[in-house]
Amino acid sequence: MLELRHRGGCPGPGGAVAPPPREGEAAGGDHETESTSDKETDIDDRYGDLDSRTDSDIPEIPPSSDRTPEILKKALSGLSSRWKNWWIRGILTLTMISLFFLIIYMGSFMLMLLVLGIQVKCFHEIITIGYRVYRSYDLPWFRTLSWYFLLCVNYFFYGETVADYFATFVQREEQLQFLIRYHRFISFALYLAGFCMFVLSLVKKHYRLQFYMFAWTHVTLLITVTQSHLVIQNLFEGMIWFLVPISSVICNDITAYLFGFFFGRTPLIKLSPKKTWEGFIGGFFSTVVFGFIAAYMLSKYQYFVCPVEYRSDVNSFVTECEPSELFQLQSYSVPPFLKAVLRQETVSLYPFQIHSIALSTFASLIGPFGGFFASGFKRAFKIKDFANTIPGHGGIMDRFDCQYLMATFVHVYITSFIRGPNPSKVLQQLLVLQPEQQLNIYKTLKTHLIEKGLLQPTLKV
Amino acid sequence: MTELRQRAVREPDAPPEDKESESEAKVDGETASDSESRAEAAPLSTSADDTPEVLNRALSNLSSRWKNWWVRGILTLAMIAFFFIIIYLGPMVLMIIVMCVQIKCFHEIITIGYNVYHSYDLPWFRTLSWYFLLCVNYFFYGETVTDYFFTLVQREEPLRILSKYHRFISFTLYLIGFCMFVLSLVKKHYRLQFYMFGWTHVTLLIVVTQSHLVIHNLFEGMIWFIVPISCVICNDIMAYMFGFFFGRTPLIKLSPKKTWEGFIGGFFATVVFGLLLSYVMSGYRCFVCPVEYNNDTNSFTVDCEPSDLFRLQEYSIPEVIQSVIGLTTVWMYPFQIHSIALSTFASLIGPFGGFFASGFKRAFKIKDFANTIPGHGGIMDRFDCQYLMATFVNVYIASFIRGPNPSKLIQQFLTLRPDQQLHIFNTLRSHLADKGMLTAATEDE
Numbered sequence: 088m089l090e091l092r093h094r095g096g097c098p099g100p101g102g103a104v105a106p107p108p109r110e111g112e113a114a115g116g117d118h119e120t121e122s123t124s125d126k127e128t129d130i131d132d133r134y135g136d137l138d139s140r141t142d143s144d145i146p147e148i149p150p151s152s153d154r155t156p157e158i159l160k161k162a163l164s165g166l167s168s169r170w171k172n173w174w175i176r177g178i179l180t181l182t183m184i185s186l187f188f189l190i191i192y193m194g195s196f197m198l199m200l201l202v203l204g205i206q207v208k209c210f211h212e213i214i215t216i217g218y219r220v221y222r223s224y225d226l227p228w229f230r231t232l233s234w235y236f237l238l239c240v241n242y243f244f245y246g247e248t249v250a251d252y253f254a255t256f257v258q259r260e261e262q263l264q265f266l267i268r269y270h271r272f273i274s275f276a277l278y279l280a281g282f283c284m285f286v287l288s289l290v291k292k293h294y295r296l297q298f299y300m301f302a303w304t305h306v307t308l309l310i311t312v313t314q315s316h317l318v319i320q321n322l323f324e325g326m327i328w329f330l331v332p333i334s335s336v337i338c339n340d341i342t343a344y345l346f347g348f349f350f351g352r353t354p355l356i357k358l359s360p361k362k363t364w365e366g367f368i369g370g371f372f373s374t375v376v377f378g379f380i381a382a383y384m385l386s387k388y389q390y391f392v393c394p395v396e397y398r399s400d401v402n403s404f405v406t407e408c409e410p411s412e413l414f415q416l417q418s419y420s421v422p423p424f425l426k427a428v429l430r431q432e433t434v435s436l437y438p439f440q441i442h443s444i445a446l447s448t449f450a451s452l453i454g455p456f457g458g459f460f461a462s463g464f465k466r467a468f469k470i471k472d473f474a475n476t477i478p479g480h481g482g483i484m485d486r487f488d489c490q491y492l493m494a495t496f497v498h499v500y501i502t503s504f505i506r507g508p509n510p511s512k513v514l515q516q517l518l519v520l521q522p523e524q525q526l527n528i529y530k531t532l533k534t535h536l537i538e539k540g541l542l543q544p545t546l547k548v
Numbered sequence: 549m550t551e552l553r554q555r556a557v558r559e560p561d562a563p564p565e566d567k568e569s570e571s572e573a574k575v576d577g578e579t580a581s582d583s584e585s586r587a588e589a590a591p592l593s594t595s596a597d598d599t600p601e602v603l604n605r606a607l608s609n610l611s612s613r614w615k616n617w618w619v620r621g622i623l624t625l626a627m628i629a630f631f632f633i634i635i636y637l638g639p640m641v642l643m644i645i646v647m648c649v650q651i652k653c654f655h656e657i658i659t660i661g662y663n664v665y666h667s668y669d670l671p672w673f674r675t676l677s678w679y680f681l682l683c684v685n686y687f688f689y690g691e692t693v694t695d696y697f698f699t700l701v702q703r704e705e706p707l708r709i710l711s712k713y714h715r716f717i718s719f720t721l722y723l724i725g726f727c728m729f730v731l732s733l734v735k736k737h738y739r740l741q742f743y744m745f746g747w748t749h750v751t752l753l754i755v756v757t758q759s760h761l762v763i764h765n766l767f768e769g770m771i772w773f774i775v776p777i778s779c780v781i782c783n784d785i786m787a788y789m790f791g792f793f794f795g796r797t798p799l800i801k802l803s804p805k806k807t808w809e810g811f812i813g814g815f816f817a818t819v820v821f822g823l824l825l826s827y828v829m830s831g832y833r834c835f836v837c838p839v840e841y842n843n844d845t846n847s848f849t850v851d852c853e854p855s856d857l858f859r860l861q862e863y864s865i866p867e868v869i870q871s872v873i874g875l876t877t878v879w880m881y882p883f884q885i886h887s888i889a890l891s892t893f894a895s896l897i898g899p900f901g902g903f904f905a906s907g908f909k910r911a912f913k914i915k916d917f918a919n920t921i922p923g924h925g926g927i928m929d930r931f932d933c934q935y936l937m938a939t940f941v942n943v944y945i946a947s948f949i950r951g952p953n954p955s956k957l958i959q960q961f962l963t964l965r966p967d968q969q970l971h972i973f974n975t976l977r978s979h980l981a982d983k984g985m986l987t988a989a990t991e992d993e
Contacts, residue, residue, distance in 0.1 A: 167900040272947040286903045294911035295884055302750045358733055459730045468737035513960050514972050532973050541966055
């Protein structure tokens with residue numbers, strides 16, 4: 088890895104550390120002669136040469152220049168810097184929440200675009216970190232290949248989504264029919280082209296680096312792209328399945344922070360010393376209550392509750408339907424110990440609110456693990472924030488790290504407990520089968536429906 | 549890299565110089581970091597020679613170059629014979645073998661990761677890697693079992709519950725592993741732990757998903773499993789032979805022993821081999837029929853009416869070849885046309901999987917993935933080209949051959965709401981009526 092150390096000496100983001108790598112290397116070299124038997128040696132020194140530096144070599148990647156807009160700075164110039172920071176975070180939080188509401192108002196299509204935009208930005212942030220860690224700006228082809236793989240995987244997932252949800256639209260267009268029918272093959276061919284390009288681009292001196300970046304790209308794709316598509320699938324189920332989980336995670340973040348701020352005393356985990364048990368538990372209860380109330384308020388509106396459908400006549404997305412049972416008020420009898428408090432025998436709730444308790448519980452108990460994972464990642468690679476996109480908050484990944492586990496959980500929850508498979512997809516697949524198979528299935532279905540009493544046995548064609 | 553070199557120095561001397569890849573390593577594997585101590589540039593050598601004593605004694609008279617050749621040759625024949633035996637034993641044994649190969653490959657790659665990162669001492673990590681392997685396998689096998697053993701699953705109550713909430717259970721298991729990972733992060737080892745986490749996941753992605761695609765192909769019909777694998781093996785052997793006898797122009801810097809002559813010769817030989825093999829196999833039901841689970845006999849059966857693909861049809865020969873062969877038409881199975889596509893992929897793109905593995909070995913300065921098979925290296929060394937092939941065959945089948953799985957469709961149908969079921973049923977009925985498939989007889993059943 089000598090050439091990497093050489094390059095470390097060149098001016099760059101970590102340019103100031105040109106002298107130390109030599110010393111670190113020499114010291115590391117001395118260490119290593121006795122390190123295999125010397126268990127006390129910091130293990131970080133030993134693997135230092137595998138990625139061209141020991142921990143002491145790695146500069147803190149300095150955050151780029153302060154991006155706080157001038158206007159804010161002037162408005163807050165009077166306050167001390169601690170409060171100033173607090174205000175900046177607060178204002179940005181409110182700005183992001185308002186942006187969120189605005190996009191919800193604008194509809195599902197805009198939300199899809201937003202999710203796509205966030206995904207691309209997250210991918211970019213993580214890949215940039217990889218470049219910095221491995222100093223691989225100069226690797227031939229690699230940037231192109233990373234973005235190419237992102238494109239391939241997105242093409243694959245969007246193609247599957249489009250085929251499912253826009254079935255009527257797709258049936259009309261001839262070229263789209265062809266693309267849909269051979270979708271997997273086309274996606275695989277595209278991916279293979281990228282794979283072969285990668286193999287052909289392997290350069291003698293940079294094998295290991297290239298493999299690292301290849302793996303880094305793939306793990307990043309696995310995390311960001313698959314989760315973002317699960318988010319979009321949740322969205323199509325009904326905007327409420329998108330809004331309530333995301334708001335629960337945000338609420339948990341904020342309320343855990345506030346509880347920790349006011350009551351925090353016992354540290355929660357060594358990884359994030361600022362988290363406390365009081366914040367964790369307080370955040371849990373407030374998030375459950377918040378989720379409950381948000382579910383109640385949103386369940387009333389068809390706009391949030393209905394699955395998103397594409398209507399070919401109107402050529403746009405519509406959310407109009409008969410709300411399913413989940414979103415119709417039902418009477419639940421109150422358990423005895425609450426009767427005294429509420430002084431009512433029964434209470435009217437949407438069944439969805441019960442589900443929202445499950446979602447909020449997950450958001451509060453397991454969601455933070457996503458945050459710890461990201462903290463560990465930042466600590467491992469010695470970065471303070473993923474990027475500096477949002478002043479006061481860091482990068483997009485910093486805001487979305489807890490969301491990813493949530494999106495997958497909601498998707499798995501929906502497929503396991505709420506809905507069955509997509510009926511139009513089942514129909515579509517039925518129509519593709521061989522006629523004999525169709526006939527067999529027809530007979531089986533008929534028997535089943537007659538058994539269930541849904542069909543009259545003597546029905547004529 | 550000093551400690552890697554030190555470990556290499558302390559290992560017994562690398563096997564004799566005539567092993568071809570070693571010269572490659574000396575020529576090609578030296579990165580600039582090696583230049584400072586070329587004297588100790590022995591790659592991280594694998595453990596001592598595993599050749600069984602029997603073979604050693606039998607071949608003790610020959611010179612070591614020919615001895616090596618013989619060892620490789622005998623082991624090749626042994627593996628091929630083993631392959632035939634397993635095919636004879638049936639699909640269940642094949643599934644088990646695929647699973648074992650998968651576990652061994654996973655183990656090999658993870659061991660390399662441990663060696664590279666010296667992470668033997670990392671708390672929990674071995675446990676976690678195997679745990680993730682278990683989770684992902686549980687997820688995939690659950691999906692397979694649900695698809696193909698539908699009736700069996702419906703009968704047994706615990707299986708039915710497991711299958712209904714399968715995704716949720718798998719996700720929960722995975723989450724537990726994820727949380728254990730986060731809780732196991734230790735202050736000084738963050739980066740190592742993240743590396744091993746990433747390494748494990750990429751390995752799972754490569755090894756486990758491909759092995760399940762292999763099993764899906766197997767269920768489609770054993771011929772879809774045997775022909776692709778044989779084509780890759782044939783291509784390996786043929787390219788080696790052609791390269792040995794006629795090789796002159798190097799193919800790629802990454803593997804200096806590959807030549808264009810070997811590549812092209814291997815391509816043509818593999819296509820011909822594929823045509824012949826598919827012709828021979830298409831005649832037998834046990835290879836051609838989808839594997840099904842028979843509830844009554846509680847075993848796998850391969851018994852069916854062969855589909856159109858496996859019935860001889862007449863094809864008219866293009867005039868170009870008519871004069872050569874002297875026939876105007878030829879009888880072929882349509883599957884043989886498909887086998888040309890499979891062989892082409894095996895010869896042209898399959899080697900890229902091999903180059904990828906070579907690059908990987910060069911990047912991490914290992915000569916072989918492991919030393920399981922004497923003369924050949926580890927299991928991964930034999931299977932590196934197969935992985936791309938398995939995915940290709942699966943995608944090929946899904947795109948061009950079969951439609952969706954009817955029993956799976958019925959299964960999905962039964963979970964829909966009644967109004968949705970009625971809607972689909974009516975649409976299907978009108979569709980069939982349009983096609984004229986519905987007669988009064990079927991309606992009265």
